[in-house]
Amino acid sequence: MFLIWAIAQERLSVPFQRIDGTGSDKFKSPIVLSTCQSILSSISALSYLYIRRKPGQTFRQIVGLEPKPDNQLISVSNGDAKEKNGHANGHAHHKPNTRFSTKALLLKYFQCSCLITSATPFGFAALSYITYPAMVLGKSCKLIPVMIMNVLLYRRRFAPHKYLVVGMVTLGITLFFGFGKEKPSSAGSKNSDLPLYTQLIGIAFLLINLAIDGATNSTQDEIFARFRVTGQQMMFWISVFNTLITTTIAILPLPYIPVLHPTTNGTEFQVAKAFITSHHAVVKPMMQFAFTGSLGQLFIFETLQHFGSLTLVTITLTRKLFTMLLSVIIYKHKLTLGQWVGAAVVFAGISVEAWIKRKDVHAKRVIQEKEKAKLKAL
Numbered sequence: 001m002f003l004i005w006a007i008a009q010e011r012l013s014v015p016f017q018r019i020d021g022t023g024s025d026k027f028k029s030p031i032v033l034s035t036c037q038s039i040l041s042s043i044s045a046l047s048y049l050y051i052r053r054k055p056g057q058t059f060r061q062i063v064g065l066e067p068k069p070d071n072q073l074i075s076v077s078n079g080d081a082k083e084k085n086g087h088a089n090g091h092a093h094h095k096p097n098t099r100f101s102t103k104a105l106l107l108k109y110f111q112c113s114c115l116i117t118s119a120t121p122f123g124f125a126a127l128s129y130i131t132y133p134a135m136v137l138g139k140s141c142k143l144i145p146v147m148i149m150n151v152l153l154y155r156r157r158f159a160p161h162k163y164l165v166v167g168m169v170t171l172g173i174t175l176f177f178g179f180g181k182e183k184p185s186s187a188g189s190k191n192s193d194l195p196l197y198t199q200l201i202g203i204a205f206l207l208i209n210l211a212i213d214g215a216t217n218s219t220q221d222e223i224f225a226r227f228r229v230t231g232q233q234m235m236f237w238i239s240v241f242n243t244l245i246t247t248t249i250a251i252l253p254l255p256y257i258p259v260l261h262p263t264t265n266g267t268e269f270q271v272a273k274a275f276i277t278s279h280h281a282v283v284k285p286m287m288q289f290a291f292t293g294s295l296g297q298l299f300i301f302e303t304l305q306h307f308g309s310l311t312l313v314t315i316t317l318t319r320k321l322f323t324m325l326l327s328v329i330i331y332k333h334k335l336t337l338g339q340w341v342g343a344a345v346v347f348a349g350i351s352v353e354a355w356i357k358r359k360d361v362h363a364k365r366v367i368q369e370k371e372k373a374k375l376k377a378l
Contacts, residue, residue, distance in 0.1 A: 145214025179338025
């Protein structure tokens with residue numbers, strides 16, 4: 001889903017021909033794009049939750065506004081069996097979950113939505129100053145802000161090999177940008193190199209986007225650890241809040257704000273509607289962007305719930321390798337030898353992370369099998 005989503009995103013960053021053939025213009029309404037995707041995301045998440053619901057669950061339980069039954073059951077003796085989803089042979093004793101607070105949970109969801117809403121325009125704006133392959137590889141640095149924000153906000157620590165991975169990713173990104181010569185599609189003549197200040201603007205936007213993404217992922221980890229919600233419950237509420245925030249921004253006559261609100265005439269919704277009316281070619285990539293993004297998020301939040309943000313980022317970066325290659329093939333980007341070396345270093349670092357993670361998982365399984373064998377012997 002996200003391979004197609006990435007191709008649609010790159011297409012939306014370049015000019016579209018007017019239907020009267022008098023010229024071309026860029027689509028400058030990222031908030032409207034976010035609204036379309038968040039609406040479909042909330043619908044797909046709610047549909048998933050209803051399909052997977054258990055008999056007798058209320059709406060509040062389905063969408064995660066009440067603690068899970070297994071949060072309320074405790075084992076009191078060897079004779080009282082503890083059951084995750086119901087009562088067993090013994091007696092299940094109810095204990096109120098003092099950590100669960102609906103208000104606190106909704107505030108955390110709202111915090112994530114505000115971060116996501118503010119991050120999207122910076123990522124979209126960066127494409128006006130750097131090429132899409134450069135942005136894809138730059139987004140591979142997401143490991144760094146995720147780690148930093150986890151340490152700063154929630155005092156978490158990481159294994160030594162993760163710092164090696166971050167170092168390799170940073171080196172690869174530096175090589176990729178240092179040897180890059182191609183211009184973004186929205187810049188002027190393709191025969192001249194990008195001015196240094198132009199690249200710096202694009203990199204600055206990208207760094208802001210990455211920092212906000214890091215804060216978002218670390219906050220999502222905190223929600224899972226504290227409230228024990230499912231990935232799709234989080235997806236539903238974040239998408240709902242995203243829709244409310246972006247819709248409000250799109251219909252309000254806000255003044256011109258660089259990056260965050262680039263519209264100068266009318267509301268962003270009016271500008272987007274006028275653009276679609278005069279540039280019919282934008283409709284298809286918009287639909288692809290919203291549809292594939294909403295379905296892809298179902299799998300993102302499932303992974304986030306069970307394996308955490310660092311594992312999710314590692315998997316996502318592997319996808320981005322294929323996104324970069326696909327972008328080079330479809331849109332005929334030209335990469336220098338130094339850029340290919342930089343990309344290889346980045347994905348070598350990702351491979352180290354994946355290899356060590358696989359070893360850890362295997363070791364844990366061996367320990368679990370030994371413990372099971374001991375329990376059977378007892």
